Every structure is written in C-alpha cells, then in structure tokens.
Amino acid sequence: MRKQKVKCPNCNGTGKVTCNKCAGTGCRMYYKNPLPHVFAFVTYSFPEAMGCYSCNATGKIVCKTCKGSGEINKK
Numbered sequence: 001m002r003k004q005k006v007k008c009p010n011c012n013g014t015g016k017v018t019c020n021k022c023a024g025t026g027c028r029m030y031y032k033n034p035l036p037h038v039f040a041f042v043t044y045s046f047p048e049a050m051g052c053y054s055c056n057a058t059g060k061i062v063c064k065t066c067k068g069s070g071e072i073n074k075k
C-alpha cells in the first residue's frame, strides 16, 4: 500500500511557517530593567533587540501540521 502524500496546506510545502512571535524577523524587543525597585522614575528600562526564543532567531518555526516535512498523509 502506497501512502499518498499531499502538500501541507499550513506551510505550503515548505515545512516551515513564519514565527508569529516575532513576525518572521527573528528578533524581538525585550524590555530590560536592571533596577526595577530603584530609580523607577529614571528610564532604566529600554528595549533591546534580542534573538527570538520561539524560533531561535531564524524567523521561521517548524510547521506543526507536517512536522517540517512539507507534506502530510492524505486521509
């Protein structure tokens, strides 16, 4: 029996989808405040661009529907 495979509709056959946490940019702005209890009125907190942890800063995550293969078994 041959298994029929079809292109994954979720990722369009690429096996990867755009990371929705960083919108595919691979980096996110994190607010850093090293002294939250002191000088709260001073702008110690500033956004810092860091690699997105969800996609490992690649901007893409493995498609959950096909687990990265790009195709799914036809049912």
Ligand SMILES: [Zn+2]
Binding pocket: 019, 020, 021, 022, 023, 024, 025, 026, 027, 052, 053, 054, 055, 056, 057, 058, 059, 060
């Ligand atoms: Zn991301």
Ligand SMILES: [Zn+2]
Binding pocket: 008, 009, 010, 011, 012, 013, 014, 015, 016, 063, 064, 065, 066, 067, 068, 069, 070, 071
């Ligand atoms: Zn997929």
